[in-house]
Amino acid sequence: MPRRSSGLAALCLTGVLLAATACGGSSGGGDGGTVELRFGWWGNNDRAAATQRVIDAFQARNPGIRVKGSYTDFNSYFDRLATEVAGGRAPDVITLGGAYPREYGDRGALLDLSKTGLKTDRIGAAALDNGKFGGVQYGVPTGVNAIAVVVNEAVFDKAGVALPKDDTWTWDDFKRTATELAGKLPKGSFALADPTRTDMLDAYSRQRGEALYTADGKVGITQPTLVDWWTMTLDLQRAGATPPASQTAELITQPAPEQSLMGRGQAAMQFDWSNQLTALGKAAGQPLRLMRLPGESPRPGMWLQASQIYSINARSEHPREAAMFVDFLVNSEEAGKIILADRGIPANSEVRTAVQDVLGEPEKAQATFIDALTPKAGPPLVIGPAGSTDTPKILDRVNAEVLFGRVRPAAAADDFIRQVGTAIQ
Template sequence: MNGRKNGATKLCSALLVAGALTLTAACGGGDSGGGDGTTTLRVAWWGNDTRQAITEEVLDLFMEKNEDIKVEMEYSDWDNYYDRLTTQMASGDAPDVFSTEIRRMGEFGTRNALADLDGLVDMSGLDPQLLQSGQLEGTQYAIPTGVNAFIIAANKTVLDEAGIELPDDTTWTWDDYRDFAAEVTAATGDGTYGTQLSFNDAYLNIYAQQHGEIFYGEDGKIGMSEEVIADWYTFQQDLIDSKASPDASRSAELGSTGVEASLVATNKGAFGMWWSNQLNAITTGSGSEIVLLRMPKDADAVSGGHFLQPNMFWSVAASSGKKEAAGQLVDFLVNDPEAAAIIGSDRGLPRNEAVLEEIRAGLPETDQASLEFIGALADELNDPPKANPNGAGEMPAMLERYGQEVVFGRMTPQEAASGFISEANSVLSK
């Protein structure tokens, strides 16, 4: 009996390596617990040291409340996370519970690597519209941890030093943004700039929606026109030409750093484009007052383009033999007020309104500011994004690579837009 089981396991592992993730569910195994009645769950996530400490604290609390469940923690930095997770899935050794983000969740879901969470997690208190971001063809494969908005972070100290008042973010245009930033650079003259470039796909998504277009079409391919993408690349070049941002070389260096080393977080920039849950990191790094602003938009924009996006998701492996306990853990992470108080906005602001009301008063000032900002956007928001198509994880690096070709003068914006669409569509699929 054991020999047959071991042989089947080896065969299954071999098939998984050959077929990537598509057979993960069929190869799942494992019992429901140990000989002492304790169920052991493996949990994986990525992040910095702060997130690691927060996650360990909340998982310790879960174990205190659920003495029959033990959690083994598997932490990784961002650069290695998906390579490790994909390898684990391919070998039939995926963690029971793990984090994904919207660019990769859909890929795992379409390859049968994620469990259906209906009946495993109480979703009655969660934002139903946001839950759709974790669905594929009506099946809930992932639970949002919280929400973010992609925003402009304005460093009030740098603006004051430049003698420039905060702009009115309900009326400013992209030309205004460039001009404000260029004025800061001219007024400071000490290596401080108005802003820095961003090739984030969320930024392009907002820009496209302002022009009535969508990042991904219903066919899973790029839904944006070549003209809109070329205009977006042109604006990046305009920021350099007007000295609103550093030159191409310095911009490339900044593009490889995180929020903590950004210009706005080091008091070397007035504006920066970041996610709202990064406000605390920017404020802590700069020691300055940081104000959240809407993205600029031109007078003919069809909308402001803003949307709430799940910061990340919790999913359960289809291969897990401990789905009930795994669902219990995910439920705790998104529905328990004590857990929410520990996590705060690290994984986005909670969208369980009952939980949020319980912890709101204890949230730090930066989280309160993020809540206030998102509340002010409530009537302006477009729908949350759907699960991204397979290959979406390649888009950020691809957008930046073509952007570098533009700012270093090796491609025109039109050539970069055409090249991006062609290459992107070659790797995207539903």
């Protein structure tokens, strides 16, 4: 699930992107009539290598179609995509997440997948609805995941701190655990990186009967909830449980798993998406585990979410072939056995069953975690309205002011609510 991304100010809002242009058949292209598709996603080198293997497998089955992959790190991906869409140069198959299917779909930039014949009957409605807005299926999920606490037990053991019981721990328990770790970890290591991110605000506020956004498209999180959150994170920073503000600002620009404190072996905990377990464990050089968020009782804030969404560019000259490729990505057991759980536990039930026996230990841990969470998860997430893709950067800016001590939590809360409200009007 995306953490931070830019807005879509670069998008043309005057109807230059018309879905009708992609509803016809395919036109020829490339050498000897070969159709060339472009496929864009975000990720690290490991994801790129696996994705290329999937592309190779698809091309072997469809010799008349050539797929050109393109990827970048998460922070750069949406900036580049906004520029490509505005310039009419977006990939044929686009990877999205969060509010982006709505943002781009509402502007006519995405094809209605229900018109392509793409099969979705093996994908659960909860995950499928992550790509459906206003009755239009703008995207299909790559897999299912959840926000979680990634834990390095070895760091806990070296510090002599007991692991909390994740079925009962509260935010006070979390704060005590993080503070205890801070007093026992070596210099340069921390209990966790600063936890302020939009998905965590959503989970934290949902536990209080709120949400980051309301169903009618307004800001749902309240000022007292934000004040409590920032009061807690400031206490963690002062205790040395999280890095100083300058290091947090640096870490924000380094989103890859291997660049994180957890990936460097310098953190005991990290709030992240469950599908990041494999990459983080590989970077850290040791097995990690997943735990539920603090404060999940009596009202759960965690939810099941499509980890990523595949959509088709409404301007694609080859919508039929693009739909064939998306079908291969989400419905093919062959692709599933290559991707495994990197993009979440497969959303297609048949693919999920097919990969079960070939999953590695981290992927099995993800599947077990999702299975255990499913009956305990809260209601579906309210996806942000148009303009909400600005929220992560707004949060980063306001959070920096708090951590550097330039703004108090109450003023920061008011400023955050005001800026987000303006962005989504």
